Amino acid sequence: KSFNVGSYRRADTPQPTADFFDTGNAEGERLRRAAAEAAVHDMLHWFEHEGGHVGILDATNSTRSRRAWIEERCKSKGYDVMFVESKCDDEELIMNNILEVKTTSPDYIGQDPEVAARDFRDRIRNYEKVYETIDEPHLTYVKLINVSSQVIINQVSNYLQTRIIYFAMNLHITPRSIWLSRHGESEFNVLGKLGGDANLSPRGMAYAEALPGLVKGSVGNKDITLWTSTMKRTIQTVKHLNYPKKQWKALDELDAGVCDGLTYEEIEKKYPEDFRARDDDKYNYRYQAGESYRDVVIRLEPIIMEMERGSDIMVVTHQAILRCIYAYFMNVPQDQSPWMEIPLHTVIKLTPRAYGTQEERFKANIPAVSTFRAKYTSANMGGETAIVDAERVKSPIARAQANGVTTINGDVEAAPQKVEAISVAESLGLNDDTVVVE
Numbered sequence: 001k002s003f004n005v006g007s008y009r010r011a012d013t014p015q016p017t018a019d020f021f022d023t024g025n026a027e028g029e030r031l032r033r034a035a036a037e038a039a040v041h042d043m044l045h046w047f048e049h050e051g052g053h054v055g056i057l058d059a060t061n062s063t064r065s066r067r068a069w070i071e072e073r074c075k076s077k078g079y080d081v082m083f084v085e086s087k088c089d090d091e092e093l094i095m096n097n098i099l100e101v102k103t104t105s106p107d108y109i110g111q112d113p114e115v116a117a118r119d120f121r122d123r124i125r126n127y128e129k130v131y132e133t134i135d136e137p138h139l140t141y142v143k144l145i146n147v148s149s150q151v152i153i154n155q156v157s158n159y160l161q162t163r164i165i166y167f168a169m170n171l172h173i174t175p176r177s178i179w180l181s182r183h184g185e186s187e188f189n190v191l192g193k194l195g196g197d198a199n200l201s202p203r204g205m206a207y208a209e210a211l212p213g214l215v216k217g218s219v220g221n222k223d224i225t226l227w228t229s230t231m232k233r234t235i236q237t238v239k240h241l242n243y244p245k246k247q248w249k250a251l252d253e254l255d256a257g258v259c260d261g262l263t264y265e266e267i268e269k270k271y272p273e274d275f276r277a278r279d280d281d282k283y284n285y286r287y288q289a290g291e292s293y294r295d296v297v298i299r300l301e302p303i304i305m306e307m308e309r310g311s312d313i314m315v316v317t318h319q320a321i322l323r324c325i326y327a328y329f330m331n332v333p334q335d336q337s338p339w340m341e342i343p344l345h346t347v348i349k350l351t352p353r354a355y356g357t358q359e360e361r362f363k364a365n366i367p368a369v370s371t372f373r374a375k376y377t378s379a380n381m382g383g384e385t386a387i388v389d390a391e392r393v394k395s396p397i398a399r400a401q402a403n404g405v406t407t408i409n410g411d412v413e414a415a416p417q418k419v420e421a422i423s424v425a426e427s428l429g430l431n432d433d434t435v436v437v438e
């Protein structure tokens with residue numbers, strides 16, 4: 001979990017000018033100190049009382065005294081500290097950073113970009129006055145110079161620290177985008193069956209044909225690389241795209257083990273306990289002889305690392321895999337990520353920026369079944385929780401879907417649990433125009 005001192009400071013001082021960061025400004029110093037103390041306090045509280053494991057204190061800890069204070073606060077509670085310093089003296093990189101900050105930082109929203117750029121330069125000068133690069137021999141640190149053209153490490157002693165170094169070395173700041181799509185609708189999707197290695201349905205093939213046109217506008221002349229899983233449905237989906245292609249086993253769909261090839265309804269009948277257990281904790285539930293979302297996240301590590309290292313990439317893969325990749329870039333909590341709706345026949349474009357990832361969606365006008373199934377609660381039976389769950393999802397169609405009705409471009413098709421779907425739809429006040437159950 002990240003504790004960004006800037007956002008604590010913004011609670012009092014949303015858009016300070018550069019003078020605020022001058023150490024001669026007593027009030028600025030006091031407020032900055034208070035923000036840092038609040039962030040450290042919350043981080044330690046999170047470790048002690050909320051089961052936190054790895055906290056990131058995101059701040060300009062750029063003096064020896066500040067680092068000593070952080071070390072003392074953490075060590076006194078028994079927590080290890082590792083510092084990551086990003087040092088930059090390459091003028092071009094600094095200019096790029098200023099451009100990025102003035103367009104995306106909440107400190108400069110709504111301001112004249114030129115004024116923002118000048119102010120940020122002055123702020124850097126104020127930081128420089130007191131800056132002491134990290135070189136304390138006893139501290140654990142990684143120092144990245146000019147992004148990662150030089151990397152200095154010190155007192156590294158455990159596995160997690162080496163992973164952090166590896167990750168930091170793969171980061172870059174060259175602008176790029178990532179296009180994500182599920183494969184086109186498959187024959188298994190139409191039947192409601194999980195897993196397998198089915199071919200695309202005729203509508204899935206139509207999506208494959210439409211894909212070049214769908215991405216053309218946003219990809220333009222960029223040299224993108226196309227990644228798929230090793231499964232037929234993703235390979236068939238990229239058939240008409242003319243970019244270099246690479247297949248990754250690590251992008252194959254979550255392995256449903258003994259449930260592979262079954263529908264959700266069949267699983268519920270055959271393995272009722274498993275079915276419930278998965279709904280209770282979908283992130284951690286591991287299919288018998290198969291995988292959990294947690295397992296998938298671990299096997300995706302090399303993919304994520306390559307994505308961080310690389311340039312423009314389009315990834316065509318599966319529902320569960322896309323949930324994990326999307327959650328990584330969009331910061332979706334673990335317990336929510338397996339329940340996200342990632343519709344078929346839609347391209348999601350993600351553009352990582354300094355202060356968060358921008359998202360755009362391009363929907364092909366080709367109908368597809370919905371493979372989304374909501375958590376099994378008494379909501380499915382139209383009970384009290386139906387109301388709670390229904391409020392969580394916004395539109396009437398999404399509400400119907402969340403309760404087991406499958407949607408095709410506005411028409412609602414055969415519901416897996418027809419009777420429940422009708423009663424839930426009625427209890428939600430959906431009218432005949434919205435819900436058609438065959």
Ligand SMILES: O=P(O)(O)OC[C@H]1O[C@@](CO)(OP(=O)(O)O)[C@@H](O)[C@@H]1O
Pocket residue numbers: 182186188189193194195196253254256317318319320338371373
């Ligand atoms: O974790 P849940 O929500 O079951 O979603 C994963 C499922 O999505 C599916 C579709 O239902 O992916 P896919 O589109 O790759 O076929 C299943 O194969 C897979 O088991």
